[in-house]
Amino acid sequence: MKALLVCEQREGKLLDTSYELVAFAERLGAEVSLVLVGKEAQAPKVTGKLYLADADKYGEYNPELHKHIVVAAVLKENPDYIIFPHSSYGWDLAPRVAATLRVGQVSEVVNIVDGKFEVSLCNGKLRRTVTPKGARAVLTVQAGAFNYAGQLSGSPQVEAIEITQGSSPLQFVGYEPAEKKEVDLGRAEIIVSAGRGVGKKENVAVIADLAKAFGGELGASRPVVDAGWVGHSHQVGTTGQTVSPKLYVACGISGAIQHLAGMKKSDFIVAINKDKEAPISEAADVMVVADVLQLAPVLAEKLRAA
Amino acid sequence: MNILVCIKQVPDMESRFKVNGTGDWYDEADLAYRMNEYDEYAVEQAVQLKEQLGNQPEITVLSIGADRVGEALKKALAMGCDKAVQVQDNDSARKDPWQIANIIAAFAADKHFDVIFTGMQSQDRGSAQVGVTVAELLGHNCASTLVGFEFADGVVTAKRELEGGVKSVVKVPVPALVTCQLGLNVPRYPTLPNIMKAKKKELQLVPVANLLKEEAATGTEKLYPPVKSGGGIVLEGDLSDVADRLLGILKEKTTVMK
Ligand SMILES: Cc1cc2nc3c(=O)[nH]c(=O)nc-3n(C[C@H](O)[C@H](O)[C@H](O)COP(=O)(O)OP(=O)(O)OC[C@H]3O[C@@H](n4cnc5c(N)ncnc54)[C@H](O)[C@@H]3O)c2cc1C
Ligand SMILES: Nc1ncnc2c1ncn2[C@@H]1O[C@H](COP(=O)(O)O)[C@@H](O)[C@H]1O
Numbered sequence: 001m002k003a004l005l006v007c008e009q010r011e012g013k014l015l016d017t018s019y020e021l022v023a024f025a026e027r028l029g030a031e032v033s034l035v036l037v038g039k040e041a042q043a044p045k046v047t048g049k050l051y052l053a054d055a056d057k058y059g060e061y062n063p064e065l066h067k068h069i070v071v072a073a074v075l076k077e078n079p080d081y082i083i084f085p086h087s088s089y090g091w092d093l094a095p096r097v098a099a100t101l102r103v104g105q106v107s108e109v110v111n112i113v114d115g116k117f118e119v120s121l122c123n124g125k126l127r128r129t130v131t132p133k134g135a136r137a138v139l140t141v142q143a144g145a146f147n148y149a150g151q152l153s154g155s156p157q158v159e160a161i162e163i164t165q166g167s168s169p170l171q172f173v174g175y176e177p178a179e180k181k182e183v184d185l186g187r188a189e190i191i192v193s194a195g196r197g198v199g200k201k202e203n204v205a206v207i208a209d210l211a212k213a214f215g216g217e218l219g220a221s222r223p224v225v226d227a228g229w230v231g232h233s234h235q236v237g238t239t240g241q242t243v244s245p246k247l248y249v250a251c252g253i254s255g256a257i258q259h260l261a262g263m264k265k266s267d268f269i270v271a272i273n274k275d276k277e278a279p280i281s282e283a284a285d286v287m288v289v290a291d292v293l294q295l296a297p298v299l300a301e302k303l304r305a306a
Numbered sequence: 307m308n309i310l311v312c313i314k315q316v317p318d319m320e321s322r323f324k325v326n327g328t329g330d331w332y333d334e335a336d337l338a339y340r341m342n343e344y345d346e347y348a349v350e351q352a353v354q355l356k357e358q359l360g361n362q363p364e365i366t367v368l369s370i371g372a373d374r375v376g377e378a379l380k381k382a383l384a385m386g387c388d389k390a391v392q393v394q395d396n397d398s399a400r401k402d403p404w405q406i407a408n409i410i411a412a413f414a415a416d417k418h419f420d421v422i423f424t425g426m427q428s429q430d431r432g433s434a435q436v437g438v439t440v441a442e443l444l445g446h447n448c449a450s451t452l453v454g455f456e457f458a459d460g461v462v463t464a465k466r467e468l469e470g471g472v473k474s475v476v477k478v479p480v481p482a483l484v485t486c487q488l489g490l491n492v493p494r495y496p497t498l499p500n501i502m503k504a505k506k507k508e509l510q511l512v513p514v515a516n517l518l519k520e521e522a523a524t525g526t527e528k529l530y531p532p533v534k535s536g537g538g539i540v541l542e543g544d545l546s547d548v549a550d551r552l553l554g555i556l557k558e559k560t561t562v563m564k
Contacts, residue, residue: 010468061474063448088468091427091434092450095403098435099442104404104523107433116527122430123319126332129527137524169447171477173463178471190562214562226489238469246562254319268560270552275320276542282535286555289542299549306553306563 003030004079006070006097008089009038010060011175017085018044019148024083024141026150027112034156035073037066043156050156051076053163061089064168067096072163074101079136086140098138105138106130110145123256124279143238144261181233181241183217190216190247191266193236195259196223197252197273197292204229206296207251213300219243219263221253237262251292255280272296307363310419311352311387312410312437313345315371315378316430323531330526331399341378344425346493347486351455352423353386354491358457364388366419370409370514371398383504384496390507395514403431404523407439412517414444421462422483426451434485441483449478450485 003025007018035051051073084090086108098105111118116129192211211218220234238258248266271284272292281287317337324333367387369375379390424437441448454465462478
């Protein structure tokens, strides 16, 4: 079985997700080749063939050209699987490659169960196994689901890849850096986060007060930030901050994968949620089944009295 | 100018899900349904684009599914879309993303949509494929995961969200398809007069067989709840009692309680 891994780089740096693909391919037991639009200096430090296309020529982000590059590598390598990270790069590029090759795609694989691909659905409340129908398939792999434990000491055998298409109507203008942080959650020992379950902006104060009673910082899930209830620097998750405090208290947060990715390394996790089955219960050391708006003031008062 | 918005109706994610009798999907009975969250941003952005262009463009909103999707379509009409299309399919949940994309592309093929809006992903299946695949099938330019949208002189300036708060800006000439991420805009609530007006707007019904010519490219083998790792303590009951027990546990098991 052969797997072609589509690595990603940004602004001259290879992203770690590329190694997660290697770990996934090892689990599959596949023979690995890689493709990267980048520079030789960024080549992943693993053995195997690397098809390298020049980022100066084909662009940091030009999915139209990158698609043709991946397809060209597929034609040379004849892989059974073409594997991308399930990232802003991968979910953008993978369907283009799958459609061009007219093969099936399985998105956001979290596990391999009896040789079948397991994916999550309904916000993590369910799982299913999916099987591609044809001989070849495109896969995207959930970030963080497969960790590479091997040595980073190999060097791939590089083969330059060129395509005839030189331009596309899509024009990459540039990056916009992350907003400046007002709070550095990365250093907090205690974080108490508000989720959509708090209901409305005014109620965020209840959670902020609990955070204060704990002597910690206020965090938030994305909908709370999107709605403008708190600033972006409070957001925990893949598109916010990654945190690992000694205590994380998730208030009215369901536990979507993108939130979990930002806080699951916390030493101790408490979830306060009225839904006992909320996926956050999987990550929580203590799951408190309660209306957080009622519990938080009681808890804050007891903390102050202690 | 012609605009298309694709919306999916999904179960409320706070529902209790049960596996169905054949073990390959969730039981669809007794669930509350709503418009896929990501698609609300798509509808709002389409309506904002129409308003920007002096209400000139016509917005078609399309959903594939059983008759209940009429509710989601009505909401989109009340938000400002002009006409609705229901592709009738009682078994849409079992169609794979490749088939769903092919149905949409077959519908759109001869209609010259300048801009197509979809959600970045559906909340239930979450494949994040349909939008980009539709663009490929139609040969439209495409940008995904938008948190910013501007339009001028036939070019969409898209702000794409990357990881860790970084964004990238891309210019995409029409015909273009964009997939919408959470937080792209603030979806409006339909007002009562607009809900009344929506009732008079056109709802076109198209049997799925007229549009679908493709076999599924992937299949679901089995559906099941996640295996419980089951280490956590569950606290329930009287609030004061629960609070005391929680603080007791924190004193015992963490170092942060002085
Ligand atoms: C590419 C991408 C990146 C993303 N990045 C992030 C990210 O960085 N961070 C992030 O958080 N999300 C992110 N998301 C969004 C994520 O998928 C979820 O939509 C989001 O985390 C849900 O937030 P929530 O748990 O607060 O809301 P919901 O999922 O709506 O959950 C609300 C919870 O509150 C509970 N509840 C309701 N009322 C009460 C009450 N009175 N008391 C107690 N509990 C109550 C409910 O039972 C429910 O479990 C991202 C999504 C995508 C696609
Ligand atoms: N049944 C459907 N009817 C209409 N649009 C859909 C349907 N399923 C998916 N879509 C669109 O495709 C997007 C991505 O869905 P998915 O690939 O399933 O994650 C959704 O946000 C919708 O805009």
